[in-house]
Amino acid sequence: VLLALHSSNQWYDLAWVDWLAVVGFPLTLAGLYLTWLQARRASSSAEAARQAMQQTQQQIRVQQLMALIPQLVWTAYEIDSAIEAEDFPLVRRFMNNWRRQAGNVHGILKGADPTRRDLARGLNNSVSLAAIAETAILKDPKPTREDCMKARQAINTVSDSLNIWVGQYSTETDRGGAS
Amino acid sequence: VTDVKWHDDSRMYELAEKLLEATKAGRISWSLTDKEDQFLYAGTNSSVTVELYEDRFEGASVQLCLLNSRGTVVDSLESATTRHEDHEIAAPWNDILYDLYHSARRMAHNVDEAIESMLTDIEQGTPSRPPQLKKTRVDDPWAADPADNGFSDEPPF
Secondary structure (H helix, E strand, O other): OHHHHHHOOOHHHOOHHHHHHHHHHHHHHHHHHHHHHHHHHHHHHHHHHHHHHHHHHHHHHHHHHHHHHHHHHHHHHHHHHHHHOOOHHHHHHHHHHHHHHHHHHHHHHHHHOOOOHHHHHHHHHHHHHHHHHHHHHHHOOOOOHHHOHHHHHHHHHHHHHHHHHHHHHHOOHHHOOOO | OOOOOOOOOHHHHHHHHHHHHHHHOOOOOOEEOOOOOEEEEEOOOOEEEEEEEEEOOOEEEEEEEEEOOOOOEEEEEEOOEEEEOOEEEEOOOHHHHHHHHHHHHHHHOOHHHHHHHHHHHHHHOOOOOOOOOOOOOOOOOOOOOHHHOOOOOOOOO
């Protein structure tokens, strides 16, 4: 445009080719604006899609926990019953089940609710104590309740906390609970 | 002695140092386990245990174990000695492991709290009398109970 104006002394001296350049300039600006607008919309929709995907993943994790935690709590009840019956091979087997299931729940919980570090630590504590109790029962020729009481206590504590967590999530629709 | 070769446990050695530092600063807490001489610190993703072993021939040794989120021992560091030119050489991490074990034990058993409580009791001079047990002589039905002034209307049988 500047070149077109520069090449002639007066604006009305412009040739039709130069007029095309003059008209083309705002059109180019408008085109640039539209391109920028479209790119912005695309990026915000990609962001929205990413957020939706993350939310879906979160909901899937929560639903998995809703199914796994009651199983874990059931295992805790079974450990209690086996201790009560003083059936130590059974106690050891359920402790092993606890470790396996609690390990899964721990992994999913990290993704589903990263803020609950206390629950993750509680699970880890119970799993480690269960492993120690398993060894204590195995090594003791005449195992007693004293070989597994710390593990039992840790398992019961974390079971109660997980039950509360399930209760909280099952009433929250926006976080993947009751829908 | 610098030419003694130890198994490369530099990461576990570093972990032991950090655990000792955090334990002494009171940043982490150790708990009791179902084994008398083993103590546990559970983190969010993994745990550590420290345990004292007594061996009739080797003597006492301390082992630090790292457990994953399934309770499996994935790494460990044990106090050790080796013979080098007729000398017993202790591993460089031995002192740290023993110190860590005793610090963890004190914390798990609340030893410092117990000492503080005892010191307060001593300072206040609280007398601690043994409980007075009531004397009963079940083997002698004719024995007089001093509380009844030596006489009872009830037959002895």
